[in-house]
Amino acid sequence: EDQVTQSPEALRLQEGESSSLNCSYTVSGLRGLFWYRQDPGKGPEFLFTLYSAGEEKEKERLKATLTKKESFLHITAPKPEDSATYLCAVQAPWEGYQKVTFGTGTKLQVIP
Amino acid sequence: NAGVTQTPKFRVLKTGQSMTLLCAQDMNHEYMYWYRQDPGMGLRLIHYSVGEGTTAKGEVPDGYNVSRLKKQNFLLGLESAAPSQTSVYFCASSYSLWESGANVLTFGAGSRLTVL
Numbered sequence: 001e002d003q004v005t006q007s008p009e010a011l012r013l014q015e016g017e018s019s020s021l022n023c024s025y026t027v028s029g030l031r032g033l034f035w036y037r038q039d040p041g042k043g044p045e046f047l048f049t050l051y052s053a054g055e056e057k058e059k060e061r062l063k064a065t066l067t068k069k070e071s072f073l074h075i076t077a078p079k080p081e082d083s084a085t086y087l088c089a090v091q092a093p094w095e096g097y098q099k100v101t102f103g104t105g106t107k108l109q110v111i112p
Numbered sequence: 113n114a115g116v117t118q119t120p121k122f123r124v125l126k127t128g129q130s131m132t133l134l135c136a137q138d139m140n141h142e143y144m145y146w147y148r149q150d151p152g153m154g155l156r157l158i159h160y161s162v163g164e165g166t167t168a169k170g171e172v173p174d175g176y177n178v179s180r181l182k183k184q185n186f187l188l189g190l191e192s193a194a195p196s197q198t199s200v201y202f203c204a205s206s207y208s209l210w211e212s213g214a215n216v217l218t219f220g221a222g223s224r225l226t227v228l
Contacts, residue, residue: 044217049214087154087155
């Protein structure tokens with residue numbers, strides 16, 4: 001069974017204090033790993049797709065990396081507007097389809 | 113560009129009542145999905161559709177039914193609501209895999225359902 005584990009569950013940072021969120025996964029036949037951002041009361045919003053170990057993607061203060069067992073979302077000099085829950089998900093074959101399995105997320109709070 | 117629109121946003125039901133959640137997308141996506149999100153559980157796939165007129169069961173389909181009569185609409189029905197179905201429901205859509213190679217999902221804003 002595909003599993004996605006995110007840590008920490010919650011993270012509180014001072015504005016400008018860089019850190020990383022972790023996503024560990026166990027999946028047969030990874031087709032892609034995704035990062036989403038979810039604001040309170042809203043649906044998840046797509047950030048990145050990573051396909052193979054060693055791949056990196058960047059967007060503003062966010063940088064996502066991928067190894068064979070985990071992915072990291074690095075946040076450099078965060079701002080209060082980066083506060084949100086960050087979800088990791090993996091895509092893999094499942095019963096003739098390709099299912100996306102989500103982790104439970106890391107709730108990030110950035111304090112001014 | 114509206115993206116994915118869900119109605120209603122909030123609903124309170126009594127045990128045993130029925131209801132339908134409506135999802136509409138205007139991006140001409142082939143695939144559509146219904147997820148539920150519960151604290152500590154993450155998003156779980158209820159049902160999905162790979163095209164107009166087709167539906168399939170996801171991880172947690174019991175107690176739910178779906179229909180996709182039009183490409184842009186995906187309906188989720190609860191025939192006899194139970195307190196265990198209290199949750200936030202998200203509809204999502206995506207391009208087909210052969211178009212994109214990856215299931216990048218566009219989500220709606222969610223529908224919060226409480227079953228008393």
